[in-house]
Amino acid sequence: MDSSPRNPQDLRASLDSRPSVSSVDDSEPPGTRRRSKHPGPPSRSARRARKPAASRSPRRRRGGFPWRALRLFLVLFTWMLILGIGVVGWFAHDLPDPEAEARVTRRPSVTLLAADGREIAAFGDLHGETVRARDAPPALIRAILATEDRRFLEHFGVDVWGILRAMITNLRAGHVVQGGSTITQQVAKNLFLTQERTFRRKIQEVLLSIWLERSFTKEQILTLYINRVYLGAGTHGVDAAARRYFQVGVRDISIYQAALLAGLPKAPSRFNPVASPERAHSRTLEVLQNMVEAGWLTPEAAKAAAAEAPNAIPGIRRAAASTYFADWVLEQVDDYAGARDRDLIVQTTLDLAAQQAAEKAVTEVMDAEAGSLNAKQAALVALNFDGAVRAMVGGRDHGQAPFNRAAQARRQPGSAFKPFVFLAGLESGLAPESRLEDTPITVGTWSPGNYTKRYRGNVSMTEALALSLNTVSVRITEQAGRGHVVKVAKRLGVVGDLAPHPSIALGVFEISPLDLTTAYAPFANGGQAVAPYGIVTITDRDGALLYQRQPSGDRPVMTPEQIEAMNKMLEAVVSWGTGKGAALPGKVVRGKTGTTQEYRDAWFVGYTNATLAGVWVGNDDSTPHEKRHRRVLADAYLATVYGDAAVRGEGAR
Template identity: 30%
Template sequence: MNQQTNTSSFYKKTFMLLFVLSLLLAAIAALYIKLTVIPALPDVNTLKNIQLQTPMSVYSRDGLLIAKFGEKKRIPTQYENVPSTQIKAFLAAEDKDFFQHSGVDFIGLVRAAGQLILTGEKKQGGSTITMQVARNFFLTKEKTYIRKIREILLSFIIENQLSKQEILTLYLNKIYLGHRSYGIAAAAQVYYNSSLEELSLAQQAMIAGLPKAPSAFNPITNPERALTRRNYVLNRLLKLNYITQSDFDQAIAEPISAGLYSASVQLEAPYVAEMVRNEVYNMYGDEIYSNGMHVYTTLESSHQRAANQAVKKALHQYDRRHGYRGVLGHINLDEINLTDFDTSLLSSYQKIGETEPAIVISLSKDSLQAITSDNKTIDITWENLKWASPYINENAQGKQPKTPSDILAAGNIIRIRQQPDSETFELAQVPNVSGAFVSMDPTDGALTALVGGYDFYSGKFNRAYQAKRQPGSGFKPILYAAALSKGYTPATLINDAPVVFNDAGLERQWRPENYSGKFFGPTRLR
């Protein structure tokens, strides 16, 4: 009996000792948090006026997008502009109790901690959307207990300072969703070339499944795992009664439709965009890539489009007059399946300017058929082939062809060009020459259009801005205008006679000549 009493007394004392020690440790921890952790927490109020990193955008005078410059692709959006099904998809995937909890899901944390203790692996997340906001805006990626405590404390403060809608807006604009896209609006543009309002339910679920692992569940690089994750989100939406069975059935049957898209440029003016980027960078430095600056140029979109078309048309016409320089390569058609064409056969031949690669698959007496790099079969008529006399040199061409087979053979890899505002294709080649175009408003000197070469992406040298060409006859209108302003008329006689200038810098004389090498004496101004 005494032994049982002693044993019971021992356990009671041990329990009391452990209880007191636990209270003491808890008090010490609380004191440490109060004196050390809390004072070091960042000011949550900064979230109310947070400046998210967004690229610099360049526009024409009439507001058309020319280019974006920045490391992060982000299109800030407001809560009221996000479709309700998109919000529900994120809640279903990340935090179904977001609108009920006070920032921390303690049950989820305990569940995740238990999983970690039992298996040594973190298979379940315990972070709420609020905790992710705290982590993404204020904390590093280090995995320590102190950081987790900071995250929990910040979450409580954020919930106290901001509304649920404000927290969700911060989250949806900040999260990384793969391929340099930050925020849901940027992801919609990058993966689907769409606005948020244009996304289907299946596409919304795909985007909502990305925050957990943007690389592992990426629809571009890991389509199978992405499909599994998307279907998980759709099942969660159905289970939580966020969508109907009919909505679910339609979305689950939808195939993956994601692609990889760049910003939707509305006006092609890359040479001007680069001039702007360089000028603004010299003024403000690296901050231009992240401060969301909007730069409006003096370009007139109608002028710029006309200039783009005029330069390309003139260069192609000039190049064609000098003959066809031959095919890019050859493929044995007997070794490929034309009914299931492998477009990777053309992957080493890039689209340049208005030209793209294609493979000739058949020829007739007055046309040919070819397959393009996007697996489209096209016809080119003799009218758009007959120009291709063989190039010999810049002053000579070979015999004029009479049939397509005089120029090409089946299996040839060629370049084609779709004629502007037409479904017609022609045999083409990348011009061996380039050109430039500048249009200015005579009243104030503002640029209304500028083209610096045939294709900016093949060579960024800007012939309109960097070439420093002699103006030649292009200066004559300026000279004649000055003469007219001085009282000269078209009938005024000017003596076309030799003149000599002494150049002290070069210690020689300069004797300008007419192109013909002759002088014609008194000549009317016109």
Template identity: 30%
Template sequence: MTFIRFLLWATFLSICGTFLILASAFLYLSPGLPDVEALREVKLQTPLRVYSADQKLIAEFGEKRRTPIKYSELPELMIKAFVAAEDNRFYSHHGVDPKGLARAAVQLLQSGSIRTGGSTITMQVARNFFLSRERVFSRKFNEILLALQIERELPKEEILELYLNKIYLGNRAYGVAAAAQVYYGKSLDELNLAEIAMIAGLPKAPSKYNPIVNPDRALERRNWILHRMNELGFIDEQQYNQAKETSVIAKYHGLTIELNSPYLAEMVRKAMVDRYGPNAYTDGYSVYTTINSSNQEMATQSLQDGLVEYEWRHGYRGPEKQMPPEAGFDLKKWQQALKKVSTIGRLVPAIVTSLDKKTATVLTEKGEQTLNWDGIKWARLHKTVNSLGPAPQKAADILAVGDLIRTIQVDETLYLAQIPKVQGALVSLRPTDAAVTAIVGGFDFNLSKFNRATQASRQPGSNFKPFLYSAALENGYTAASTVNDAPIIYNNTSTNKAWRPKNSSGKFLGPTRLRKALYQSRNLVSIRLLQALGINKMLSYVDKFGFDPEALPRDLSLSLGSGAMTPIDLAKGYASLANGGYRVEPYFIDHIEHLGQTVYQAQPYLAGSVEEGEAFKPAPRIMDERANYILYTMLQDVIKRGTGRRALVLKRSDIAGKTGTTNDQVDAWFSGFNSDLTTTVWVGYDQPSTLGRREFGGTAALPIWIKYMGLALAGKPEHPLKQPDGLVKVKINANTGKPTQASAHDTIFEIFRTELAPKYDPSSELPGLDDEGALKTEDIF
């Protein structure tokens, strides 16, 4: 009896001691425990995602790949698989499973080290959200106490939702939705039972049971989970056997980018970090841009094709390298070497494996392909930008076995190509509000991350002239006003040098109507026009279009576009010409969502007669609508009969634009529009250098613009600017610009503002001016 009494007291004292220890631990640890209510407001680290206007994924920024989902979106089998794998008594315990803890304690006593923690799903939630992963007893007590609190305050469904969104599952995948994409390229509702069980096996050890790295161990773990699901009655025998026989097909599925627009993505990333700081990468923002996915694809292809075609015009610089001799003719070694060479733009790396007289066989990622003569005959040797070697007569004149080259597929033909040294940019805006619908900042973002569309300030040359002519039309000039196109010399007293500007043709036409001077891009007319208007007045005028007067020269070279500006700045100015004369500001973020709520909505300036609303602001008018329309018709003539005639291939009467070429053909431009779209294209070298004596805005930039606009406007009705009231047409003499009688020769109709329309005066008819350029020298000066 004494011994029994001793055992009872010992048991009682042990229970009291245990209770005292637990109570002491609770009193000591509980004040430092976080508030479980914070779980309801928890912010899962979700990456920044960027989308096009039509919701195609452009980019994702952030270390952790996660796609938060609601409990109601979780497949039932996914829930059962995780319960079977991690905590089969999840629905019966209150946060802590005594059996699991007892099992962990026995393992500790037997091995002397912590083998398993006996953690329930609720305890894992407590650890994942609030605690470290350090294996010490104090953390385990905190974990237990927090789990008990969590179970008191949250329903089981919320606990599971938090767990399945937070858990790390390898390969940067956090949460089951991200894992489904990473390992199978599927959404949750597309997974089969075997795939669900495979994902459920990852939390125990994401690297050890990774089906990509360790498929055998992963298969063993998957099958054990399937067995547990069958044993617990979660699946029947047939489901179990069928899933167990399923092969392991997991492989890494990188981020599925639906639209290639890396320059725009980087613009968004920077804007978001400026707005939200580092939290932009983790707080689950979704940015919806103004980019039109089809326009963006067309813009990228058009610019890349245009730069490749420029390279074709200037000769072949040779292979990128010769394969090392030790590779020999071992195709397997060459295939391995090719895997280390990235595709640049649409330029695919290839190795020449054999040559015939006028064909070459090349090894690409697709296997061996044939380069026919049509794809290689362009490749005259590049000597200088203005000099080429003789035309090749056979394939061996161009290529050698072992050459690492580039190829590009154009329609059905494979072409020899090379990575361009020349660069370019394209910006396309919606004229009514300057929304960026497409933007390309260079040949390939991976080749150069410098965004030439927004960062490269270059001289626009004659591309700037429409703004000078716009100022003239608003200051009393008409499209029929004549200005002398004749030589002029300015002496610079500070440098003791003379400035002798000239036309690109080297010829002079004498008195020339402004319309003709613009579509023929007569430099001397522009200089005299600026001289008449005054530089200060001109700088003040272009300031209204958003051009920075401080960045522009305060001399007559301004008339020839010697000031530096970026392509997007120039496109912004042309958007004002295209929308009837309203100032608009480019924007590329339409709205930002956070946790399904819109936290930012763009409020762009909108051209036209509108009232201010939530989504827009009325754009200020900066140009008389009648002068704007007259300028539009003048820029239409640039395409109909001037330096932009190549654009006639589009067979559209609603387009207008202007070429631009700087001294020594360093920069080539074309900007053009209709009422739906304004697009600016620039071509040049990053380190300013001549493009070649035959390269101008009309040859280097305009073909890119034509290809893009042709695709972007395909199938769309013509949309010219609407002609406003207050305009009249008057028949004038094509040479003098004066009104003339209906029966006279060399006459055209010209558009005038009603109050500036000239009246016919018979005495104004001047003889001897039928042939343009027939004036005597003494009459020019």
């Protein structure tokens, strides 16, 4: 197979070399004869013309069926051609300028800065080199072609046979197991188009692919691909990925490492060795087998390459501090700054001292207690009262599990939802001193009980919240109205599938730690609803301002009387209630604990005079853990809230 790309000029030259054909015909129309000035004897046809009409045989006239069918075909063909041109024009009128996009040989970088201006993370191939396809290791190119597009050097941008083969394979399997996109189509999609799945976008992808094949050589297209493809862990391009995963430039990678990189485009977030070394190895073995099937690697060489696995990744560098926060912020950059056509600098809200205290708290507490608690994961988020995220810990180890439990995990809040129930009670006429019955209750067929399995009889509203009495929470919900409880929670910022079921009183729905903690902000900041945010400004490398966060304005959701009442009850929770492990002598701490059924989720959300924080402890698979969670949560919470404050000599009121 000729590996050199076909040049469109060669085809054009071959077309121009065809022999010319005369475009003018001087001959007389058939069946005609010029009249002579001296006519001779009448011709046979003339003699036939003088015969009576009845004696002449019928003849097919020029205006018969074949001519009418031909004219109809020509008309239809013309209109179909016009319609086709119009359709193509409609799909192509808003296409981006491919030449301008193709001139960019790397994805612009994004640098994140902490609140004090120190760099906390960088994404993109800022430190990666642009590599031409001809200079890349042959094993890498063969691995990519064997896995992504074996007919790359033969097709015109769209592999018709590949599409048919994928359709047959998928029909036999009963689900999608193979795609038909070529490398050229992937370049068109990733460089010029959005990721939306629509018929219009697919047609545009095909048009751009054909344009790329006519405008660039195969090597140029492959060069664009290897330098712009996303390969996981924030890397774009093969050199950046090689440096991230193997700590060497792409020119120095082995066959196994080349196969690993070639296998990443299918699912870079799942198959990269930072997220899952096991899945990365399994995918690499698939790529090595693809190379064998394509005839570009012998079975013996593939086996030898697979044996490199233990030494192929010399140890992934430990993720930098605040990586969970960096991932969360990066997902929002494009929404605020638009398409990334330049290097960006993002000023964030992260407080490095608070972040370090949060990470230390989660690590030390979970390392000491997780085994006995049977709880393997934790999440923590700390906010300013205006919603600015000061610290975020999405799990115990980002390198092993990059899933951000602080922002992405949705778990039942349990009793941590009760402050919103009690606020609804205040709005329905109750007060912290109001007396309610802590006795067994049944709503329909549902009979909830208390956490301790004991009942205290007549109690005040403050006692009920401090001791987290389920029966009283249900009674308040029924008195205030389930629909009203849902409205109050949403007004303060609780998001999720809140339905007016009786169990809403006990927090039986799902929410992320970030969203639940943010919804506590009105209790702490004087009754103003806020939204969590991590980006303050976005500029380019030249200092041009692309985005600046504007104050959200006043959004009062509580009256001063309600704020005072809620603070009084939440202070009691920490002073002598279920959250007393978070109490500090001479300091005011307010908050609420939360536990779900069978101790699947454990929460503490609380605040001092300056910081609001929420902690979650549990297991990703929702398996139960021990009930001694409150002390662990309190320790983590205190370390977070006061870790940086102690450095500055500050404290809570």
